[in-house]
Amino acid sequence: MVLLDDPVAMRKADEHGMLEFYMRWPDAIHEAIERAMAIEIPDEVRTRKGIIKYGQPELFAVAGMGGSIIGGDILSDVLQGELSVPVQVCRGYGLPAWVGPGALVVVISYSGNTEETLVAFSEALKRGCMVIAITSGGHLAGFCRKTGVPLLAVPGGRATRMSFPYLFFPLLVFLERFGLAKGLRERAEKTAELLRSMAEELGPERPAQENKAKELALELMGTIPLVYGFKWLRSVAYRLKTQFNENSKIPSFSNWFPAMNHHEIVGWEAEEELLRAFSVLLLRSRNEPPEIRRRIELTKEIALGKASKVLEIWAKGSSKLEEAVSVLYVGDIVSIYLALARGVDPYRTRSIDALKAGMAELKIAEKVKKAIEELI
Ligand code: F6R
Numbered sequence: 001m002v003l004l005d006d007p008v009a010m011r012k013a014d015e016h017g018m019l020e021f022y023m024r025w026p027d028a029i030h031e032a033i034e035r036a037m038a039i040e041i042p043d044e045v046r047t048r049k050g051i052i053k054y055g056q057p058e059l060f061a062v063a064g065m066g067g068s069i070i071g072g073d074i075l076s077d078v079l080q081g082e083l084s085v086p087v088q089v090c091r092g093y094g095l096p097a098w099v100g101p102g103a104l105v106v107v108i109s110y111s112g113n114t115e116e117t118l119v120a121f122s123e124a125l126k127r128g129c130m131v132i133a134i135t136s137g138g139h140l141a142g143f144c145r146k147t148g149v150p151l152l153a154v155p156g157g158r159a160t161r162m163s164f165p166y167l168f169f170p171l172l173v174f175l176e177r178f179g180l181a182k183g184l185r186e187r188a189e190k191t192a193e194l195l196r197s198m199a200e201e202l203g204p205e206r207p208a209q210e211n212k213a214k215e216l217a218l219e220l221m222g223t224i225p226l227v228y229g230f231k232w233l234r235s236v237a238y239r240l241k242t243q244f245n246e247n248s249k250i251p252s253f254s255n256w257f258p259a260m261n262h263h264e265i266v267g268w269e270a271e272e273e274l275l276r277a278f279s280v281l282l283l284r285s286r287n288e289p290p291e292i293r294r295r296i297e298l299t300k301e302i303a304l305g306k307a308s309k310v311l312e313i314w315a316k317g318s319s320k321l322e323e324a325v326s327v328l329y330v331g332d333i334v335s336i337y338l339a340l341a342r343g344v345d346p347y348r349t350r351s352i353d354a355l356k357a358g359m360a361e362l363k364i365a366e367k368v369k370k371a372i373e374e375l376i
Helices: 009-011 018-023 025-038 072-080 114-124 139-146 160-177 183-200 212-220 232-245 290-304 320-342 348-360 364-375
Strands: 043-045 050-053 061-063 085-092 104-109 129-133 151-153 225-229 253-257 277-284 311-316
Touching: 009 018, 018 072, 018 311, 018 320, 025 072, 025 160, 025 183, 025 348, 043 114, 050 129, 050 253, 050 320, 061 072, 072 160, 072 232, 072 320, 085 183, 104 114, 104 160, 114 139, 114 160, 114 212, 129 139, 129 160, 129 364, 139 364, 151 232, 160 183, 160 232, 160 253, 160 320, 183 212, 212 277, 212 311, 225 232, 225 290, 232 253, 232 277, 232 320, 253 290, 277 290, 277 320, 290 311, 311 320
Parallel strands: 061 085, 061 104, 104 129, 129 151, 225 253, 225 277, 277 311
Antiparallel strands: 043 050
């Protein structure tokens, strides 16, 4: 087990420098915005099926898997109520039937080789959608070069999940560039500055008694975190669950208010020894609506006597975007400290790699490549 107050030992255990990279997220956000502003959006893309004109979209879709797509959910939660077009988040092989001509589909795969995402790319092009891809390389970059689909290239060599700034903030820029929202770039830049003010407080040099992230990681040790969010913190709860899975290598689950009050809450009637395995992590905001606050408080009372820990992360900032990203930032860093405290490498995800290798046998990427060649 690495002591969280020994920065030298932590640096050694965090071989791929995840923590150090999180300290540089504010700069990564600015860089991601600049890159998304700079890419050229063509007037049209031609395929054998016809000409795709890049105009005002009627639907904003985001396609991808895992750490590449979570930004789509967060965007949808944060901007609900201010976007004039629906947002469709597409996971899995293919796209829903209602994603067709008139839709802007941003296809994201950090590696560029995720088979489900490659299928979605090919399907979007076949259907005549306006497509933009975000990737660090792989097949997806190759498909863009072949088809003329605009490509936002992001720096490679890291894990997808730590590259969140490069995969999420460009979506906000695209919404603005396509005339679907206003003022997002400014909000994104303010978010970067908020994280800059938080980085040092959460960083490896700051001792555990003065460091909220280290303190939470130590509290969560030995428990299965149940993360509960609401509205604009709903998908952030899911993000934290996935970070506990992938970075800390533990089971974790998420849910949201008010939905969890209509089913999951009944599970808290179970035997004490069963419930002791869990900790509850509540994502909070000073701006939570009164009905949500009441639900959180009532649920907290129930969990207090039963879960092994009931913990909270309070959002910072003045917009929903800042609130969501500030909680995500704390939670992500907590999951890395938890990995180090548990003596596991936060970076490697062997089970995902093994599964992808097992799937390669079906040669789906090669089939998509052929389908794209036939389309141009
Ligand atoms: C890895 C991670 C995974 C991947 C997923 C899809 O850090 O978070 O969830 O994001 O397996 O791979 P990519 O992102 O390369 O398309």
